[in-house]
Structures are given as structure tokens and as C-alpha cells.
Amino acid sequence: MxxxxxxxxxxxxxxxxxTLISSGVLNPYWQQIIQFACIITISxxxxxxxxxxxxxxxxxxxxxYGIGAYTSxxxxxxxxxxxxxxxxxxxxxxIIIVALVSFLIGLPILRLKSDYLGIATLxxxxxxxxxxxNADAVIPRLGxxxxxxxxxxxxxxxxxFFVTIGTILIIRNFVFSSLGRACIxxxxxxxxxxxxxxxxxxxxxxxxxIGCVFAGVAGVLYAHLYTFLHPSNFDFxxxxxxxxxxxxxxxxxxxxxxxxxxxxxxxxxxxxxLLPPEILDWRLVIYPLLLIVxxxxxxxxxxxxxxxxxxxxx
Amino acid sequence: xxxxxxxxxxxxxxxxxxxxxxxxxxIEEGELIGLIGPNGAGKTTIFxxxxxxxxxxxxxxxLSNESIAGLKPYQIAQxxxxxxxxxxxxFNNLTVLDNVRIACHMHANxxxxxxxxxxxxxxxxxxxxxxxxxxxxxxxxxxxRADEISRNLxxxxxxxxxxxxxxxxxxxxxxxxxxxxGMNPQxxxxxxxxxxxxxxxxxxxxxxxxHQMKVVMSIxxxxxxxxxxxxxxxxxxKEVQNAPQVIEAYLGREC
Numbered sequence: 096m097x098x099x100x101x102x103x104x105x106x107x108x109x110x111x112x113x114t115l116i117s118s119g120v121l122n123p124y125w126q127q128i129i130q131f132a133c134i135i136t137i138s139x140x141x142x143x144x145x146x147x148x149x150x151x152x153x154x155x156x157x158x159x160y161g162i163g164a165y166t167s168x169x170x171x172x173x174x175x176x177x178x179x180x181x182x183x184x185x186x187x188x189x190i191i192i193v194a195l196v197s198f199l200i201g202l203p204i205l206r207l208k209s210d211y212l213g214i215a216t217l218x219x220x221x222x223x224x225x226x227x228x229n230a231d232a233v234i235p236r237l238g239x240x241x242x243x244x245x246x247x248x249x250x251x252x253x254x255x256f257f258v259t260i261g262t263i264l265i266i267r268n269f270v271f272s273s274l275g276r277a278c279i280x281x282x283x284x285x286x287x288x289x290x291x292x293x294x295x296x297x298x299x300x301x302x303x304x305i306g307c308v309f310a311g312v313a314g315v316l317y318a319h320l321y322t323f324l325h326p327s328n329f330d331f332x333x334x335x336x337x338x339x340x341x342x343x344x345x346x347x348x349x350x351x352x353x354x355x356x357x358x359x360x361x362x363x364x365x366x367x368x369l370l371p372p373e374i375l376d377w378r379l380v381i382y383p384l385l386l387i388v389x390x391x392x393x394x395x396x397x398x399x400x401x402x403x404x405x406x407x408x409x
Numbered sequence: 410x411x412x413x414x415x416x417x418x419x420x421x422x423x424x425x426x427x428x429x430x431x432x433x434x435x436i437e438e439g440e441l442i443g444l445i446g447p448n449g450a451g452k453t454t455i456f457x458x459x460x461x462x463x464x465x466x467x468x469x470x471x472l473s474n475e476s477i478a479g480l481k482p483y484q485i486a487q488x489x490x491x492x493x494x495x496x497x498x499x500f501n502n503l504t505v506l507d508n509v510r511i512a513c514h515m516h517a518n519x520x521x522x523x524x525x526x527x528x529x530x531x532x533x534x535x536x537x538x539x540x541x542x543x544x545x546x547x548x549x550x551x552x553x554r555a556d557e558i559s560r561n562l563x564x565x566x567x568x569x570x571x572x573x574x575x576x577x578x579x580x581x582x583x584x585x586x587x588x589x590x591g592m593n594p595q596x597x598x599x600x601x602x603x604x605x606x607x608x609x610x611x612x613x614x615x616x617x618x619x620h621q622m623k624v625v626m627s628i629x630x631x632x633x634x635x636x637x638x639x640x641x642x643x644x645x646x647k648e649v650q651n652a653p654q655v656i657e658a659y660l661g662r663e664c
Contacts, residue, residue: 265525272531273538279503284498288500289486293514294481
């Protein structure tokens with residue numbers, strides 16, 4: 096039998112989905128859902144690196160998602176006729192800004208542990224929400240609480256798909272390296288980790304910054320998919336959504352996070368289609384119930400600490 | 410000859426409690442020295458001060474002519490002091506191999522970029538780390554356990570793995586905090602053989618805290634005794650056993 100190449104899987108998946116899109120089997124509505132699933136996957140993989148692998152409890156993930164979205168949207172909106180290059184440039188700049196902000200925030204607050212860190216990141220999330228709400232006072236183009244509209248639409252299926260694949264690869268390569276193991280050892284036992292010579296401050300910050308950068312990348316794609324940003328898209332509840340996905344998928348499992356992120360997106364939207372309109376609002380009851388059931392049946396999440404084979408092989 | 414480790418007037422307070430007071434000791438190269446004392450005497454605090462988990466309030470810690478007081482634990486580990494813990498601290502959910510590989514991290518010479526693009530430096534360094542880790546596991550006959558989750562090892566092997574992990578970053582000085590705690594007599598025998606083996610094989614200095622007198626008295630050439638944060642005696646096992654202050658600390662005063 097021929098050896099299965101790990102590259103074939105994403106490529107065949109891409110061709111399959113692209114054919115379905117081009118032939119019109121998937122209407123624009125579902126195309127958007129697929130792309131949203133990609134965006135949520137990227138952001139969740141980022142949080143999984145922070146919480147699942149490095150063990151640092153963050154409730155402020157949506158803030159970094161928002162920083163990425165607003166930064167890039169501001170750039171592409173300022174130069175509206177520059178084509179795809181400006182989108183790419185805005186992605187790079189958003190990454191740099193998010194990395195810088197998360198580094199500056201991470202350095203002082205990562206000294207805190209578990210619940211206390213959660214509260215500190217939550218505080219940061221709330222501060223950012225207030226800033227997004229009032230940003231128009233400084234830069235009118237950001238729209239503040241009225242929302243930021245007419246962002247050029249750059250995100251398409253190809254972008255979303257390949258950025259997701261890139262994210263999976265980078266996170267996988269990082270986690271299965273000596274640096275990744277250093278991060279995991281902090282989750283396992285911080286004192287033991289220090290005592291075998293690991294600079295825990297450095298690796299906590301590294302894990303946090305990389306994780307936040309992916310939230311920012313997801314934000315960039317989000318802004319240019321929906322072409323409209325509102326501060327409520329980046330509030331505390333959005334951080335909780337991502338946290339749910341990471342816990343549901345299994346802390347420290349890339350495969351689990353991907354399944355949970357895609358499943359979560361399609362469940363929410365699928366219920367919208369499946370349920371009759373009278374009980375449509377019940378979907379917000381059904382999905383937390385599913386969460387409870389999954390957590391009882393599989394307390395370690397869907398993936399536990401198991402990975403798909405193709406994510407492990409080099 | 411300069412001592413490997415020298416503690417000078419080491420003092421540590423916890424609030425109003427003097428946990429360690431004016432503690433002096435010199436440890437020569439290649440020595441196996443024991444530290445004993447009743448519960449709460451401050452033995453583990455000494456280890457925590459040496460490894461930088463606590464900062465001393467007064468005094469100095471000198472590792473081969475260089476003061477290490479005030480350095481971070483990871484810096485001290487990188488300078489060549491490794492330790493084990495009284496209540497085993499393994500990376501419980503990781504494999505035996507990963508436990509040792511993590512301890513080899515400080516010798517990994519590649520950065521974030523190499524890790525992400527997986528270039529040749531990455532493969533070369535990862536191969537070296539894995540070889541080193543497997544080598545040391547095979548020295549201690551743990552290679553067959555390499556892929557097991559460390560939490561699932563029997564107690565005695567968890568202790569052993571913790572020592573192996575401490576040795577993986579090639580220390581000059583090994584601190585063992587009650588390695589025989591919770592072991593049955595056969596396991597204690599094995600542990601004593603293991604400690605002898607480590608000294609011969611790795612040519613390092615060992616500083617040992619132990620409660621089981623049998624262990625300390627039989628393997629250490631020199632013993633320091635602590636009570637209420639102070640050193641009350643130091644010398645050969647025999648000298649220490651007969652010292653009146655030691656008998657008083659352990660058994661109380663005759664009325």
C-alpha cells in the first residue's frame with residue numbers, strides 16, 4: 096500500500112469544498128459559515144496553546160481578536176483601492192500590533208496564576224471593549240459603538256482555508272518541539288519546570304503571545320469577511336465561546352479543538368435551519384445542554400489528549 | 410580546593426518565624442553529605458533557598474566561587490544544581506521520555522523559527538535531545554518505560570525517574586529531598602544502591618535530606634543536623650549520633 100501523505104488531506108478537502116462552492120451546491124450563506132468555522136478554529140487553536148498547552152487561564156481572548164480585526168480594518172479602509180496587497184500588509188501589521196500588545200500585557204499579568212490570571216485577562220477584555228466602544232472619539236473611522244462599516248471584503252474561502260491550515264501546521268510544529276514541551280511542562284508543574292532549567296516567564300509569555308497572535312489573525316479574516324465590526328462582537332461572551340470550544344475539544348488537543356470549533360459553528364447554524372421558527376430561540380438552550388452532556392460523558396473533552404495521526408507525523 | 414557549594418550565614422524568615430538562621434556549610438567536590446533534623450527544622454527550606462525558590466533574607470550562597478543568591482531557579486539549574494522534591498513533582502501527564510527531554514531543553518540550540526519551519530537545525534537538535542534522553546533512561550534501565558505516562562509508573566520508579574530527570578541536565582551538584590520517603594525496605598535498599606551508582610557513574614556531589622536514619626548513617630560520610638532552623642551538629646555519622654545536642658533534639662532532655 097502506498098504511504099499516506101499528510102499533505103493530501105487538506106488539499107483534497109480544499110478541492111472538494113471548492114468544487115462544491117463553484118458548482119453552487121453550497122450557497123453564499125453556507126460559504127460564509129464555512130469561513131466562519133475556519134476563523135473560529137484559528138482563534139480556538141490560539142487559546143488552546145495558551146490554556147490547553149501552557150496552562151494559562153485567559154478570559155480575554157476576544158480582546159486580541161478585536162485588536163486584530165480593528166487594526167487591519169482601519170488599514171484596508173484607509174487605502175480602499177489598493178487591492179489584495181494591502182490586505183496582506185494589514186494582516187502583517189495586525190500580527191505585529193497584537194504581538195506587541197499581548198507581550199506588554201502578558202509580561203506583568205502572567206505572574207498571576209489560574210483564577211487570578213483569569214480575572215486579570217477578563218479585566219483587560221473589558222478595557223478593550225470600552226476602548227472599541229469609544230474609539231471613534233480618537234479615530235472617527237473606527238466607528239465606536241455605532242459600528243465600523245464598509246470594510247472591503249477580502250476574505251474568501253481560499254484565504255480562510257489556507258490560513259487555517261497554516262495555523263494548524265505552526266501550532267503543531269511548535270507544540271511538538273522543545274519549546275512546546277517547555278510550555279507544556281509549565282502546565283504540568285511550574286516549580287519542577289523552573290528547577291530543570293526552564294525559563295518559565297519566557298515560555299509562558301511566548302505561548303501567550305503566539306496564541307494571541309492567532310486570535311488577531313482570526314480577527315483580520317473576520318473583519319474582511321463580514322465587512323462590518325461592532326464592539327459587541329468582541330466582548331466577554333466571545334471569549335467564553337472560544338474557551339468553551341477549547342475545553343469541549345480537549346485541553347492540549349489540536350484535533351479536538353478543530354472538531355469542536357467546526358462542530359460548534361455548524362451546530363449553531365444547523366439548528367437555525369433544522370428547527371422550526373417557533374422554537375428557533377431554543378437553540379441557545381439546546382447547545383448548552385449538549386455541552387453539559389459532553390462534559391459528563393467525556394470530561395477530558397472530545398479529543399482528550401489524543402491527536403490525529405497526520406498531526407503527529409513529521 | 411574550593412568547595413562546590415558554600416552557604417554563609419544563610420537566613421530566612423517567614424513572617425516572624427525564623428525558618429533558617431545563620432546556616433553555614435561547605436560541601437567539597439565529590440562528597441555525599443546528609444542533612445537531618447526533626448520535622449519542621451528547616452531542611453527543605455535550605456534546599457528551596459539553594460535552588461532559588463525562596464530568596465534568602467541574609468547570607469550568601471556560593472557555587473564554585475560564584476554567588477548565586479538572588480538568581481532565578483532556572484538560572485541556578487543552568488549553573489549546575491539539580492534537585493528532586495519531597496513529594497515527587499513529575500510532569501505527570503507526559504511520557505517518561507518527555508519528562509527527560511524537557512530537562513534537556515536547556516541544551517537545545519534552536520529558536521522559534523527553526524521549530525516552526527522544522528529546518529535542519531531543528532531535526533539535528535531534536536535527534537540529539539532524544540538520543541541523550543534515551544541514553545540516560547537506558548543507564549537507569551527505564552528505556553522500556555519510555556513511552557509510558559509517568560503518572561502510571563509504580564512509586565519507586567517515579568522516584569527514580571525524578572532523579573533521572575534531575576541528572577539529565579548534567580548537574581555538578583544534586584540535591585535529593587527525602588528520596589526514601591514512602592518506600593518499603595526493599596525499595597530503600599535499591600535506592601541506596603542507586604545513589605552509590607550515581608556517584609560513581611556521574612562523578613557528582615550529592616546533598617541529601619533524609620529521615621530514615623539507616624539511609625543517612627550508612628551512605629553519608631558527613632552529616633549536618635538541624636533543629637529550629639539552626640545547625641546544631643556536624644561531623645561523621647558516629648560523632649553526630651553521640652552529640653548531646655542531637656540526642657536532645659530527637660529524644661528530648663533528661664530530667
